[in-house]
Amino acid sequence: MKIIICKDYADASQQAAAIVIKALIVNPKLKLGLATGSSPLGIYKNLIDAYKKNIISFKDVKTFNLDEYVGISRSHPESYYSFMYENLFKDVDINDDNINIPNNDLSRVDDLAEEYDNKLLGNQRDIQLLGIGSNGHIGFNEPGTSLSNETFIVELDEQTREDNSRFFSSIEEVPKFAITMGIKNIMYAKKIILIASGIKKAEVINKTVNGEISNKVPATILQLHPNCTIIIDEDAASKLELDKKVDYTYSALSSKR
Numbered sequence: 069m070k071i072i073i074c075k076d077y078a079d080a081s082q083q084a085a086a087i088v089i090k091a092l093i094v095n096p097k098l099k100l101g102l103a104t105g106s107s108p109l110g111i112y113k114n115l116i117d118a119y120k121k122n123i124i125s126f127k128d129v130k131t132f133n134l135d136e137y138v139g140i141s142r143s144h145p146e147s148y149y150s151f152m153y154e155n156l157f158k159d160v161d162i163n164d165d166n167i168n169i170p171n172n173d174l175s176r177v178d179d180l181a182e183e184y185d186n187k188l189l190g191n192q193r194d195i196q197l198l199g200i201g202s203n204g205h206i207g208f209n210e211p212g213t214s215l216s217n218e219t220f221i222v223e224l225d226e227q228t229r230e231d232n233s234r235f236f237s238s239i240e241e242v243p244k245f246a247i248t249m250g251i252k253n254i255m256y257a258k259k260i261i262l263i264a265s266g267i268k269k270a271e272v273i274n275k276t277v278n279g280e281i282s283n284k285v286p287a288t289i290l291q292l293h294p295n296c297t298i299i300i301d302e303d304a305a306s307k308l309e310l311d312k313k314v315d316y317t318y319s320a321l322s323s324k325r
């Protein structure tokens with residue numbers, strides 16, 4: 069595990085985006101796993117910026133989103149489908165056919181997970197972007213999840229619904245279910261970049277890096293990934309014990325650059 073501690077969110081976003089931009093320059097047919105939520109917004113801004121400067125193109129990029137709410141339509145402003153178009157896809161030259169977001173069509177709910185696994189099959193992601201929930205979820209793999217799951221429909225944790233209620237007018241409006249890549253799908257990516265910022269993520273970041281690997285904090289599984297980089301701001305790093313058993317590289321302290 070490699071950990072990059074940055075002075076602030078803007079710096080963390082820039083560093084994470086730089087990894088994606090470099091990978092895209094080397095391989096324009098990159099397969100990119102995407103996340104939603106607040107954490108990757110800065111990365112997407114940097115990617116759009118690089119696209120507008122003609123540094124990168126998304127023409128041949130294939131994307132695979134981690135998850136989607138079940139119980140609201142794709143056209144709902146808070147669906148992850150809407151989020152991705154609003155915050156990245158509408159501003160770059162991505163081909164619609166190359167965009168993969170788990171379908172949330174309730175009339176076919178029993179088929180949705182297998183359908184998404186079939187899309188992932190043969191499409192090993194070169195890079196998977198992740199955020200992290202304050203309860204340690206990645207994607208929507210909530211505490212207690214099976215660490216060997218592929219895509220599945222999940223009942224969201226109350227903590228997650230509370231955390232995400234900031235995007236809705238009330239907690240009652242936050243969907244109770246979602247479809248998510250499982251831990252097995254996430255771990256299959258060649259490279260993982262997890263971005264987190266703010267004091268609310270400090271405790272869970274320390275657990276992710278130093279805690280016992282357990283489904284109680286699903287993100288701890290990342291300790292076993294051969295190529296995982298955690299990029300955090302100083303607040304999210306504020307509870308990080310840097311001398312524990314995990315073998316990590318402390319590669320940058322931006323504020324002391």
Ligand code: F6R
Nearest residue numbers: 103104105106107199200201207
């Ligand atoms: C979103 C996702 C979630 C979020 C996590 C953190 O696609 O998979 O795991 O990354 O809930 O959300 P933010 O970034 O809003 O704190």
